[in-house]
Amino acid sequence: MSDNDDSPRFETVDWSRIDRSRRIVTPQRVTLLIGITLVGLLYLYDVMYAHVYTIGEWRAEPVDWVFLLAVATLVAYGIVPAVQHRDTVTRVVEGVGAKLSTKLAGGYLLVLVVIGFFAPILFPNPGLAFQHAFHPPIGFTSEVTGVECLGAVTGEIFEQRCHGTWAYPLGTNERGHPMGFLVASGARVALYVMAITAAFVIPAAAAVGVIAGLRGGAVDSLLMSYVDVQLSIPAIVLYFIGYTYWGPSLLVLLLAFGLLSWGGIARLVRSEVLQRREDGHVLVARSLGASGTYLAKRHILPNVTNTLVPAVFQLLALLVLFEAGVAFLGYHELQTYSWGGIISEGINAEVAAEMQTRAPHPAYKIWWVATLPALALTATILSLKLVGDEFRDAMDPRRGANR
Numbered sequence: 001m002s003d004n005d006d007s008p009r010f011e012t013v014d015w016s017r018i019d020r021s022r023r024i025v026t027p028q029r030v031t032l033l034i035g036i037t038l039v040g041l042l043y044l045y046d047v048m049y050a051h052v053y054t055i056g057e058w059r060a061e062p063v064d065w066v067f068l069l070a071v072a073t074l075v076a077y078g079i080v081p082a083v084q085h086r087d088t089v090t091r092v093v094e095g096v097g098a099k100l101s102t103k104l105a106g107g108y109l110l111v112l113v114v115i116g117f118f119a120p121i122l123f124p125n126p127g128l129a130f131q132h133a134f135h136p137p138i139g140f141t142s143e144v145t146g147v148e149c150l151g152a153v154t155g156e157i158f159e160q161r162c163h164g165t166w167a168y169p170l171g172t173n174e175r176g177h178p179m180g181f182l183v184a185s186g187a188r189v190a191l192y193v194m195a196i197t198a199a200f201v202i203p204a205a206a207a208v209g210v211i212a213g214l215r216g217g218a219v220d221s222l223l224m225s226y227v228d229v230q231l232s233i234p235a236i237v238l239y240f241i242g243y244t245y246w247g248p249s250l251l252v253l254l255l256a257f258g259l260l261s262w263g264g265i266a267r268l269v270r271s272e273v274l275q276r277r278e279d280g281h282v283l284v285a286r287s288l289g290a291s292g293t294y295l296a297k298r299h300i301l302p303n304v305t306n307t308l309v310p311a312v313f314q315l316l317a318l319l320v321l322f323e324a325g326v327a328f329l330g331y332h333e334l335q336t337y338s339w340g341g342i343i344s345e346g347i348n349a350e351v352a353a354e355m356q357t358r359a360p361h362p363a364y365k366i367w368w369v370a371t372l373p374a375l376a377l378t379a380t381i382l383s384l385k386l387v388g389d390e391f392r393d394a395m396d397p398r399r400g401a402n403r
Contacts (some may be wrong), residue, residue: 027084028076035072039065063251067192070199095394102390105383112380115184116191123184129176134361137171137179137368138164171368173345174361177337179372185337186373189250190380193323194316196254202312205262209269210296210304214277224270227263235260239326248333253326257319265311272304279303306392313388317381324377339373346370 043065060068082089096102115122132150136142141154141161151165164171170179212223239256246252276282282299290298301308323332324340328349332338343349346369351359363370 027080031080032072032076035076036069039068039072042068061251063192063249063254066196066251066254070195073199074195092391092394096387096390099390102386105386108379108383109387112187112383113191116187116189119184119188123178123181126176126178126181129172130174132168132172132176133174134366134369135168135172135176136162136164138166138169140164140171140368143365170372173342173369174366179368182337182342183339183372183376186339186342186376189323189336189338190320190377192250193254193319197258197316197319198312201258201262202265202315205265206269206301206308208262209266210273210300212266213270213273214292214296214300220270224267227266230260231263233260235322236326240331243331248331250323250333250336250338253323253332254319257322261315261319265308265315268307268311269304272307273300276300276303310388310392313384313391317384317388320377320380320384339377342373343370343377346373 042060046060096106131147133147134142135150141163143159143161149162149165150167151163153160153162155161168178170183172178173182208223208227212220235257238260239253242249242252242256277295277300279299282295285295285299324338324343326332327336327338327340328344330341330344330349332341334341346366347363348356348359348361356362
């Protein structure tokens with residue numbers, strides 16, 4: 001057989017896998033049911049008996065329950081299928097990890113997930129400590145010493161400088177909060193944004209795109225008309241309306257951006273489906289009586305991953321950036337410690353640029369407060385971009401044919 005890309009190829013069919021998919025009781029559904037049941041029991045215990053300390057000092061709020069449901073969904077339809085198809089996952093991971101930059105990006109995202117999930121244990125809230133405000137990181141000094149400098153103090157009496165101390169290796173902010181705690185709390189907010197988006201928003205976008213592309217006709221027109229209307233409504237406006245009634249809320253922000261941000265992905269998927277549905281193997285399966293669900297699961301979705309996956313990672317990065325932007329503007333919950341809010345605090349965003357040098361604490365003198373969360377935010381967005389691009393190449397079903 002020649003190496004021509006257009007030459008016919010035959011793939012091995014895993015019939016046991018197809019048989020398993022026809023069962024009502026599947027590992028995915030059982031896992032999802034167990035997860036929903038556990039979350040439901042925790043919620044009932046929280047409401048009827050006592051407030052739940054889910055992990056460490058993490059008290060469950062409405063957004064936490066949505067996050068836990070998202071985790072249950074991702075475990076059921078992410079982890080379980082990955083365990084079932086270890087060979088495929090191994091091949092994809094090997095393809096993704098071919099470049100050093102992607103390995104570093106993937107490692108960073110893994111660390112972000114671990115720190116974000118276990119932040120209440122790894123970095124518990126130390127409480128307010130105004131007497132320890134603006135301690136510099138280890139290896140640096142600061143003119144802003146606060147009331148009590150825990151590190152070495154050098155210089156003349158009116159020009160004393162506070163040296164960084166291992167008590168606060170990354171420094172502190174104006175309330176004496178360690179920067180490690182603040183950056184980890186920001187990672188948890190970013191994790192919430194990514195998990196809830198991946199569990200609920202992405203499947204909705206993919207489903208709408210596949211249904212519109214496969215069914216066509218009036219269904220396609222109706223769904224795409226809705227997408228057009230949805231895309232014309234700025235999510236930030238919807239959030240501000242919610243802000244007016246319910247105040248700052250991460251859950252309201254995720255609802256606003258989640259409801260109005262998936263139209264682009266739905267359109268991308270629909271365009272890809274319109275091409276794939278005319279492929280020979282799809283036409284043959286359709287002529288043999290295959291249902292729309294079967295066509296979508298077996299022939300359409302696996303062939304649109306190279307379009308869907310990078311769009312998903314791009315949306316995740318965009319929503320993390322949007323959340324940080326809203327927090328930077330001050331329309332967020334103070335106790336969430338979003339990266340955007342910390343950056344705003346570090347650069348005295350409420351002080352005009354020309355007034356910065358006369359501000360009580362000019363941004364350049366407390367640079368670590370804004371720099372560290374800015375680096376974390378940048379690294380997160382860059383890592384999502386790098387990993388998304390590599391996943392696109394690794395999961396492209398045509399890649400094997402081109403080798």
